[in-house]
Amino acid sequence: xxxxxxxxxxxxxxxxxxxxxxxxxxxxxxxxxxxxxxxxxxxxxxxxxxxxxxxxxxxxxxxxxxxxxxxxxxxxxxxxxxxxxxxxxxxxxxxxxxxxxxxxxxxxxxxxxxxxxxxxxxxxxxxxxxxxxxxxxxxxxxxxxxxxxxxxxxxxxxxxxxxxxxxxxxxxxxxxxxxxxxxxxxxxxxxxxxxxxxxxxxxxxxxxxxxxxxxxxxxxxxxxxxxxxxxxxxxxxxxxxxxxxxxxxxxxxxxxxxxxxxxxxxxxxxxxxxxxxxxxxxxxxxxxxxxxxxxxxxxxxxxxxxxxxxxxxxxxxxxxxxxxxxxxxxxxxxxxxxxxxxxxxxxxxxxxxxxxxxxxxxxxxxxxxxxxxxxxxxxxxxxxxxxxxxxxxxxxxxxxxxxxxxxxxxxxxxxxxxxxxxxxxxxxxxxxxxxxxxxxxxxxxxxxxxxxxxxxxxxxxxxxxxxxxxxxxxxxxxxxxxxxxxx
Amino acid sequence: xxxxxxxxxxxxxxxxxxxxxxxxxxxxxxxxxxxxxxxxxxxxxxxxxxxxxxxxxxxxxxxxxxxxxxxxxxxxxxxxxxxxxxxxxxxxxxxxxxxxxxxxxxxxxxxxxxxxxxxxxxxxxxxxxxxxxxxxxxxxxxxxxxxxxxxxxxxxxxxxxxxxxxxxxxxxxxxxxxxxxxxxxxxxxxxxxxxxxxxxxxxxxxxxxxxxxxxxxxxxxxxxxxxxxxxxxxxxxxxxxxxxxxx
Ligand SMILES: Nc1ncnc2c1ncn2[C@@H]1O[C@H](COP(=O)(O)OP(=O)(O)OP(=O)(O)O)[C@@H](O)[C@H]1O
Ligand SMILES: [Mg+2]
Numbered sequence: 001x002x003x004x005x006x007x008x009x010x011x012x013x014x015x016x017x018x019x020x021x022x023x024x025x026x027x028x029x030x031x032x033x034x035x036x037x038x039x040x041x042x043x044x045x046x047x048x049x050x051x052x053x054x055x056x057x058x059x060x061x062x063x064x065x066x067x068x069x070x071x072x073x074x075x076x077x078x079x080x081x082x083x084x085x086x087x088x089x090x091x092x093x094x095x096x097x098x099x100x101x102x103x104x105x106x107x108x109x110x111x112x113x114x115x116x117x118x119x120x121x122x123x124x125x126x127x128x129x130x131x132x133x134x135x136x137x138x139x140x141x142x143x144x145x146x147x148x149x150x151x152x153x154x155x156x157x158x159x160x161x162x163x164x165x166x167x168x169x170x171x172x173x174x175x176x177x178x179x180x181x182x183x184x185x186x187x188x189x190x191x192x193x194x195x196x197x198x199x200x201x202x203x204x205x206x207x208x209x210x211x212x213x214x215x216x217x218x219x220x221x222x223x224x225x226x227x228x229x230x231x232x233x234x235x236x237x238x239x240x241x242x243x244x245x246x247x248x249x250x251x252x253x254x255x256x257x258x259x260x261x262x263x264x265x266x267x268x269x270x271x272x273x274x275x276x277x278x279x280x281x282x283x284x285x286x287x288x289x290x291x292x293x294x295x296x297x298x299x300x301x302x303x304x305x306x307x308x309x310x311x312x313x314x315x316x317x318x319x320x321x322x323x324x325x326x327x328x329x330x331x332x333x334x335x336x337x338x339x340x341x342x343x344x345x346x347x348x349x350x351x352x353x354x355x356x357x358x359x360x361x362x363x364x365x366x367x368x369x370x371x372x373x374x375x376x377x378x379x380x381x382x383x384x385x386x387x388x389x390x391x392x393x394x395x396x397x398x399x400x401x402x403x404x405x406x407x408x409x410x411x412x413x414x415x416x417x418x419x420x421x422x423x424x425x426x427x428x429x430x431x432x433x434x435x436x437x438x439x440x441x442x443x444x445x446x447x448x449x450x451x452x453x454x455x456x457x458x459x460x461x462x463x464x465x466x467x468x469x470x471x472x473x474x475x476x477x478x479x480x481x482x483x484x485x486x487x
Numbered sequence: 488x489x490x491x492x493x494x495x496x497x498x499x500x501x502x503x504x505x506x507x508x509x510x511x512x513x514x515x516x517x518x519x520x521x522x523x524x525x526x527x528x529x530x531x532x533x534x535x536x537x538x539x540x541x542x543x544x545x546x547x548x549x550x551x552x553x554x555x556x557x558x559x560x561x562x563x564x565x566x567x568x569x570x571x572x573x574x575x576x577x578x579x580x581x582x583x584x585x586x587x588x589x590x591x592x593x594x595x596x597x598x599x600x601x602x603x604x605x606x607x608x609x610x611x612x613x614x615x616x617x618x619x620x621x622x623x624x625x626x627x628x629x630x631x632x633x634x635x636x637x638x639x640x641x642x643x644x645x646x647x648x649x650x651x652x653x654x655x656x657x658x659x660x661x662x663x664x665x666x667x668x669x670x671x672x673x674x675x676x677x678x679x680x681x682x683x684x685x686x687x688x689x690x691x692x693x694x695x696x697x698x699x700x701x702x703x704x705x706x707x708x709x710x711x712x713x714x715x716x717x718x719x720x721x722x723x724x725x726x727x728x729x730x731x732x733x734x
């Protein structure tokens with residue numbers, strides 16, 4: 001590569017960096033006016049409490065009980081809100097770290113939780129129910145000895161199972177979303193699942209092939225909005241006032257009945273359930289998810305390359321401090337599982353920084369550090385693999401270190417690195433799916449949301465798997481093309 | 488430092504760990520002088536040569552080139568190196584560039600010449616080594632002898648006033664050696680100051696103004712080619728010459 005190619009490449013990188021940072025800075029500031037805005041963590045697959053539309057938002061006609069309640073209260077009490085859909089565990093972590101102001105996620109009020117959080121007035125009573133496959137012979141908990149049962153981690157069902165494990169002698173398997181958990185029962189991996197009654201009822205009404213075997217909800221508990229203990233008292237009051245108003249005016253009952261009685265929320269069950277049909281119905285959502293995956297991959301790769309090149313260059317310098325910094329950073333970021341890094345950046349960092357980290361930025365940072373560390377190791381190895389004689393020839397001509405590196409060593413090193421880098425780019429693309437854990441609406445998360453609505457796990461994951469294969473193939477072709485042109 | 492000398496080395500010491508490779512070397516090289524260094528393998532010839540342009544950092548002592556002490560941290564070593572051409576045993580051409588780019592890289596990057604000037608100069612030096620027609624070839628397409636001649640042209644393009652050669656012909660097939668030595672002879676004739684580590688005793692006899700015999704990290708003996716080859720004073724020198732001349 002010639003020097004002006006390098007300059008172009010670096011200029012392009014800086015331009016992208018500028019655009020992304022600019023965009024990230026501008027975006028969160030668009031909140032307006034004098035009404036305060038609160039952030040609520042919520043559950044992304046928790047019908048009938050929350051029902052995401054195909055865009056991952058809640059602007060459909062039937063967004064779920066809690067969303068409708070919140071909408072009404074916000075209007076009545078004059079505040080704005082922003083929703084962060086995550087897994088229930090993510091919700092709790094987000095609340096603890098102050099990333100959100102409250103959790104509205106079908107959260108049942110337990111004694112244990114009362115010690116940790118403040119709760120609003122309950123608006124619903126929820127109990128755990130046990131469900132088994134439609135053709136199962138199990139009817140009571142006594143038949144569960146030695147069998148595997150499931151619950152969503154962090155839920156009251158999980159607490160219940162833990163408490164009674166000795167008594168009944170089952171094994172517990174934890175899941176993050178109802179849908180995957182139910183599917184596990186359907187295919188026979190787990191004998192029974194324990195989930196919130198209304199959630200199960202709603203799912204079965206929507207066509208999940210399970211049956212409920214408990215007569216009365218176990219461990220019935222009130223459901224309420226959770227807050228950080230002793231904080232956000234103003235919001236707590238607004239929510240409580242709002243609930244009282246909804247109860248008084250009978251609107252609360254109306255909303256709840258809409259989702260648990262009759263057939264008002266039923267989606268067009270006659271919809272085309274073939275793969276082509278599913279593709280057609282979910283085309284917009286899938287494209288949006290795909291685009292987010294591509295965006296994350298491209299921006300992630302660019303920043304990971306910048307970070308990786310910096311790490312690689314530091315790693316080969318004749319300077320102990322630089323070398324040390326490089327290898328420590330590579331060691332740390334390669335050592336931390338990416339999902340932990342994502343949680344740390346999205347939920348841990350705000351505690352230190354004092355303000356929230358936008359979701360997309362958190363995703364890009366996660367990719368930058370994690371993939372960048374791997375790229376750093378590749379770059380370092382590639383530079384080191386260039387014959388030492390090349391350094392000596394370049395330096396003996398009087399070229400300073402930087403020029404020798406840029407003009408002589410780097411082009412040869414990169415050529416050696418290309419296969420490993422291409423491999424790392426493909427891994428980066430696949431790793432974007434890990435970011436679904438913090439709620440980034442990329443392809444995998446889109447799949448989770450769609451499946452939570454149509455229960456077509458097998459076909460949808462098949463579609464999504466094929467989409468990944470296609471974009472990975474395209475990326476590989478592109479890399480091979482670039483590789484050939486460089487040779 | 489003495490203004491009469493192009494290169495002046497004073498009490499140069501170099502160790503690798505506990506292995507003392509150079510044990511206090513003193514050597515003065517006058518302008519236009521051709522010094523050939525001979526000696527057994529491992530005696531420190533390469534290390535000495537590489538200390539002159541600071542590819543190796545000496546432990547103590549001084550090396551003055553054109554009056555600049557390379558050990559002095561105030562001295563810009565990159566500037567000094569521009570005046571010291573070096574030719575390696577394994578050529579070390581840049582494989583990611585053409586022959587022409589190999590030669591023009593440093594003069595252009597270091598602002599010594601414009602691209603056009605550098606190209607002209609490159610053709611001039613390629614003429615000198617007889618490889619004009621290979622200007623656009625990739626180094627890997629050249630024979631070893633041709634590669635080494637390009638490497639010499641590359642070093643010359645910086646217009647150095649000292650040239651260091653570290654066994655420039657020992658990686659070559661025998662039939663290639665002559666061409667490279669011929670180029671070096673011409674350089675010597677034109678008055679280039681040269682320090683040449685070599686096993687080519689014929690070349691040393693014919694071209695050297697002075698032959699320096701290295702042994703065990705020290706200069707054991709030096710003098711004109713006649714003195715060293717025909718009347719060696721030292722036992723070590725005699726042994727060495729016996730071995731290399733009577734194979
Ligand atoms: N980078 C290094 N690290 C440790 N020891 C080294 C290093 N370079 C050279 N040496 C040692 O220094 C001594 C002198 O090596 P040098 O290469 O200068 O010898 P030489 O006279 O050039 O030999 P040859 O004729 O084989 O090229 C040898 O013992 C060698 O093993
Ligand atoms: Mg040597």
